[in-house]
Amino acid sequence: MEELSTNVNDLAASFDSLWVLIAACLVMFMQAGFALVEVGFTRAKNGANILMKNLMDYAVGSLVFWFIGYSLMFGEDVSGFIGKATLFFGDDTMDGLPPYTTLMFQTVFAATAATIVSGAMAERTKFQAYFIYSIVLTLIIYPVSGHWTWGGGWLSELGFIDFAGSTVVHSVGGWAALVGAAMVGPRLGKYVNGKPKAIPGHSLVLGTLGVFILWLGWFGFNPGSQLAAAGTDNAIAVAHIFITTNLAAAAGAVASMTVSWFRYKKPSLSVTLNGALAGLVGITAGCAAVSPGSAVLIGIICGIALVFSLEFFEKVVKIDDPVGAISVHGICGALGTLLVGVFATEGGLINGGGFAQLGIQAIGVLSTAAWVIVTCFIMFKIIQLTIGLRESDRVQEEGLDIYEHGETIYNNM
């Protein structure tokens, strides 16, 4: 009897573990999605460069996060700020989830945060600089702010809600993208006499495939963050998160399309694609905490905000972000996190919870943003002063692929 009950518990635990690993597969596949979106929304002459960056941040991120990053995020809490470092991860036992299951799942999350930046800094950043950036981000920057919220740090103590990482993952990537894109400067020819020029991506079909893959991957990202699947409660929660995730994405796409239709007179594919991503990023924090109806509203708000954010950065702030990563991940990540304070079924503003949760959400958003912006600024400054951040005009003109990699992605003869 006791044995049988152990059996059942073991079975349940192994079931949880497998679900988290399958979810990790879906999230890992998002790397392909990001690669496609980024290469599709930029010019062919820089394609090998951007693909290489996407490949490398995942490869290097996997190694570095295993090497030490994971422990800084999830190791024993040191004064609420950081986890205790352990080299080469830990052991191979099982208590709750097998540690390697958690490592795998967290690795693909860390790599997601890292890969967001490559799109924003595309077409003008030195490969070496990006390579170093991706090590530093996965090794230190991401783990520390991640520790605050998910590793038992001070934000989690405060009651900050970021279920699957609108802030922990996406806006970390988004703020890093903001700093990086601002510091490397706009692409050659992007601003002529201060006026932005459109530089259309070379293949929207690759971009669209990328968005479909990302949408799919999000079904690992959000429901997987439940970190369990066994039993009634988990089953209900996972199903719930699937629905909120899907509806927010759908609403984001429809909202962005509608705004683009009114504003630019035609429904724009490139905007709609980003709208779906905006909805997905936005719902990530609250996917478990809000109702499907609220998910639709969050999707709509993020989808609308996205269009104006894209314009704001392009025309007012004049930061050149070829794929819109700052708006999609930074702005909508922050917005989505805040909206948890508004829409959460328990404690949300509209559900009678007052402003308390909203305030906590704001603290989480701002402190994470501050941490990332400051550390990224220091890091990119050091890179800039040493090996340099920006490619020369000549290299930008003829394409990074030939100069950096000696290879071009399309070879037709």
Added chain:
Amino acid sequence: MEELSTNVNDLAASFDSLWVLIAACLVMFMQAGFALVEVGFTRAKNGANILMKNLMDYAVGSLVFWFIGYSLMFGEDVSGFIGKATLFFGDDTMDGLPPYTTLMFQTVFAATAATIVSGAMAERTKFQAYFIYSIVLTLIIYPVSGHWTWGGGWLSELGFIDFAGSTVVHSVGGWAALVGAAMVGPRLGKYVNGKPKAIPGHSLVLGTLGVFILWLGWFGFNPGSQLAAAGTDNAIAVAHIFITTNLAAAAGAVASMTVSWFRYKKPSLSVTLNGALAGLVGITAGCAAVSPGSAVLIGIICGIALVFSLEFFEKVVKIDDPVGAISVHGICGALGTLLVGVFATEGGLINGGGFAQLGIQAIGVLSTAAWVIVTCFIMFKIIQLTIGLRESDRVQEEGLDIYEHGETIYNNM
């Protein structure tokens, strides 16, 4: 003891739920497959348009099906014809599968039916018209005939077998495609003096990737329709369905290739790709009811029928269907449904079951076809008379992308 047994039941139920959600992921990914097949088999100048349609029918379909469509399909039966409407779906409990699990799974099915049409009407249909069509289909047309078979309606009472939706999903899409393609008329330049001209798709490599993705997605579509995975019976059934699905697809591909080899002297990739889809659509109804050997036969029959059906619509009926959706989904969906009556291990004609089941299958196929054709005709007629269905010659010549979306998918300079 009792508690433990509840535990086990809960565990089994949560396991079922997770499987259905994972299957839903695979089916959702089919949206990407359809998008690639359709954009690959058409011309680049209309690529943004077709991608937008594929994105939108999924986004809008998700919203609309949640809003009311689901309840019309699965709500309390109203005289065998339709389910009772409930707005914004229902609750978040669990009894069997969590309702949101079912909603998720059914949403991706509904979106599959909707997306079939975009390929058949490609390169000449107004975006607004398609947008409205996709709302109406997911909101009413698909749920009603779906209710008959899967929602407890009159066809299910009759004993009609359509396990995963050869008829409920695919041929609904196929007949809608037939009506739509017929009413919008052939693409400009498709028929010159009544003779069809080949208009090759712009990228068979995208088309091939799409077919691989669809083949993969079908492992969610068919085995997922078991709606359970826990316990010996379900394990055997799911494994069985994997095998029948895979063998039918393989047989369909080989059969179509062989016919194309004899008929056109060369094994044609575009035909073979459609052959694999024909096998998949064909086995969908009977995947749980027929043996692997019969699955191979069904695949072969559908693969052969496909080639002649493509020619028939192109040369005799003269309906222009750029991707072959009518033949693949309409004809092979109907054929596969009928063949259940022939090959079903229990009740099939060749297994001594007589003509009874075959007759019931025919009723199901015909009644669904009638419903879809009539309602779609009315819908498209209204659209035609109001906002219009067909793009002007000028827009078709220069490409829908520029006029409808102000964007082109390939931008090389």
Added chain:
Amino acid sequence: MEELSTNVNDLAASFDSLWVLIAACLVMFMQAGFALVEVGFTRAKNGANILMKNLMDYAVGSLVFWFIGYSLMFGEDVSGFIGKATLFFGDDTMDGLPPYTTLMFQTVFAATAATIVSGAMAERTKFQAYFIYSIVLTLIIYPVSGHWTWGGGWLSELGFIDFAGSTVVHSVGGWAALVGAAMVGPRLGKYVNGKPKAIPGHSLVLGTLGVFILWLGWFGFNPGSQLAAAGTDNAIAVAHIFITTNLAAAAGAVASMTVSWFRYKKPSLSVTLNGALAGLVGITAGCAAVSPGSAVLIGIICGIALVFSLEFFEKVVKIDDPVGAISVHGICGALGTLLVGVFATEGGLINGGGFAQLGIQAIGVLSTAAWVIVTCFIMFKIIQLTIGLRESDRVQEEGLDIYEHGETIYNNM
């Protein structure tokens, strides 16, 4: 109580079965990955041909392996050499895994072995010849050597470790590729006065997407080979394999990139992509038997070996292998298998196990290589003497697509 315990066992078994089927989905998707890598790394004029080959080896392989191949591999052992043949597979019961689950999983493995060859023989091999090859390989060659190791044959008796198939699958494909590529001869224009000329692939973006898909698929390939997921031990093992697989791939990519950087002065995308694959192939044998640290080392070794192996075959042996399949699958498969003897936590050289295991590994590698090389030589010789292996210069010049399939993959007008 007994009933309950049966329930739990059934539940566990059905859970195992589902995991293996999900893993089979991931492995099946590798077919798309291979297709993309191969078409991306070759010229557009032969694209339809290579896609057709990839589609057909999966389709035909599925049929043939079900028809008889599976039984030759896993049927009752006949003197350690081959399994007893049974036509049309077997029954639909369940004891451990449902037989159809195993069939599905093994089918996608067989198809992986088969598909490796198409890349190495690309751009100059007759479609008919390849068609016959793929039947023979899946029907006999692969099942026999597979039987030795996985089907209870003499190598498994000996204690040969090849957990997921570095040798059984990948190097079987690799050696077949070696024989095939050598016998069909280099592509027209590859060697001018004995000096190799670079013939760049037409789309590295497709190649990169392919590698991401393969990397994803490997999470089915390796962890799925545990063939179970229920209970603590399996959960730990599966998680362990995820981590070793991912780290080896990451290390392989970084290692190859670094070597290419030093050797060719620039970090090369095409080399790095192959490096990731090299790491994946290398870890396949030992993924369950080595620690994550050792996995990183295996990845590095394979990633380095890859670059030199590519050069060796290209410049010294002068076998033209457009996608590098011989090096990636043959050499790294063999190397990875040997390295199990070095790094295995139990019995590995560096863990104090002496040379015993290493010797056994060598026997496994060599005997499999010998079997494949001899049988493939005979097979390709017969094909060569009957229908012919190599396309004429004219066909190679103008592209296989037009002559073999009457279709081209890109049609821009």
Added chain:
Amino acid sequence: MKRVEAIIRKSKFNVVQDALHDAGIDFLTYWEVRGQGKAVEERSYHGMLYDTSIIERILISFYCQDQFVDPAIKALLASAKTGEIGDGKVFVSDVEKAVKIRTSEEGAPALN
């Protein structure tokens, strides 16, 4: 012997080809070009509108004997015209020599 170069709308290619055929021009070479002229097209990307004066055209080039030039131009004008800005131009210049690679023939027989 003359060389005629016509820059036309991509969408008119098929009709122009037929019209030229009727005017006795069976041999021609063409490729895609982009042009800057009076026609502008509005596009958007990422919600950013941009006017492009760079539009897709096809350049048809054929070599023919002098007497075919006028009928060919007539055929071109009739078939390629929409009357809207962006219809394109036809240019004629002189050619000294033509050789057919297959037969090494020169002059008029080399042209077809």
Added chain:
Amino acid sequence: MKRVEAIIRKSKFNVVQDALHDAGIDFLTYWEVRGQGKAVEERSYHGMLYDTSIIERILISFYCQDQFVDPAIKALLASAKTGEIGDGKVFVSDVEKAVKIRTSEEGAPALN
């Protein structure tokens, strides 16, 4: 009436276009070409280095009245030059006739 053909670096296209505009050339046609000249580029593939003398260029072709040729060449030389090998060439030849498809106008008015 003259035909000017300039083979330039792809990356210089935008500046050249502006310079030509200032020199009175508003109408032009261009396409991508590859060229063999003195410039070589090293590429690698699969770790194999190869020198290519085949580099990507843009060919700009425009037809104009004789007096525009010299200013146009001047503009081209000023804007397309980097001073490094591979800058390209300009060629001028004679044209007999020009017709505007939209209006059937000939001669000078056909040029713009």
Added chain:
Amino acid sequence: MKRVEAIIRKSKFNVVQDALHDAGIDFLTYWEVRGQGKAVEERSYHGMLYDTSIIERILISFYCQDQFVDPAIKALLASAKTGEIGDGKVFVSDVEKAVKIRTSEEGAPALN
């Protein structure tokens, strides 16, 4: 100074290039074109056969001094010929002026 335009089979490009090199032509520009001539190719799509008289060719264009024209044509005829329909044509016309962008040199020195 002459302009030579050769329309050849895509598959013959490499040999032609070498042959021209031996005939003293080191500088050339080329692009892909489609041609309508006597050669037809049968293709199919979705099981539908269609004859296309539109085949892929390469257009090689080079400018050279008059004395190079004849050896170049000879080289072209020798290397580009298969004897089967579809081998293509060579056309020669007169050029007035050539300028090298890098150095502003004119005339013969501008050609290489």
